[in-house]
Amino acid sequence: MLLASFQTKTIGLSNFRNYDKNENTSFNSGNRASNTIISPLSLYSVLAITQQGAGGNTENEVTQVLHAQPTETRVGFRDLINNIKGTHNDTEIEFSNKLFIANGFDILPEFKNMTVEDFKSDIESVDFSQPEAAARTINNWVSQSTHQRIQQLVQKGGSKTQ
Numbered sequence: 001m002l003l004a005s006f007q008t009k010t011i012g013l014s015n016f017r018n019y020d021k022n023e024n025t026s027f028n029s030g031n032r033a034s035n036t037i038i039s040p041l042s043l044y045s046v047l048a049i050t051q052q053g054a055g056g057n058t059e060n061e062v063t064q065v066l067h068a069q070p071t072e073t074r075v076g077f078r079d080l081i082n083n084i085k086g087t088h089n090d091t092e093i094e095f096s097n098k099l100f101i102a103n104g105f106d107i108l109p110e111f112k113n114m115t116v117e118d119f120k121s122d123i124e125s126v127d128f129s130q131p132e133a134a135a136r137t138i139n140n141w142v143s144q145s146t147h148q149r150i151q152q153l154v155q156k157g158g159s160k161t162q
Contacts (some may be wrong), residue, residue, distance in 0.1 A: 049072045052115070081119065097120060099123045100134070100137070
């Protein structure tokens with residue numbers, strides 16, 4: 001199974017936390033004092049990368065949702081990320097993406113190159129049969145990518161680490 005963890009961090013606000021409706025832990029268990037938001041850009045990036053790797057019905061459905069063909073989405077997203085990255089006035093804006101895939105899952109070189117070049121994302125193989133180690137790998141990346149503002153995105157050993 002493929003797990004994609006996408007994290008957008010803007011001005012210190014985390015855009016999502018672990019969401020597991022089966023365990024009623026969605027969005028910090030209802031803690032309304034938190035600063036958790038869902039970023040439309042993060043959702044769009046998940047769909048855009050999915051569109052690039054999809055085929056058949058899945059590609060058609062994602063294309064319909066995004067209202068853009070895969071090439072338009074890829075080029076548009078590449079330009080958007082290039083405009084977002086960097087410093088604007090006195091505000092630093094960062095955008096981080098990473099795909100965590102199961103060990104042994106083959107990635108086509110064209111998809112990997114496109115993901116790195118156009119989406120500024122990396123791909124890392126993880127052994128999901130070792131859920132605690134997989135969660136630690138993902139959480140370490142999230143912590144580093146958010147300057148330690150988010151230290152745990154997925155639960156160690158939780159059923160949603162796959």
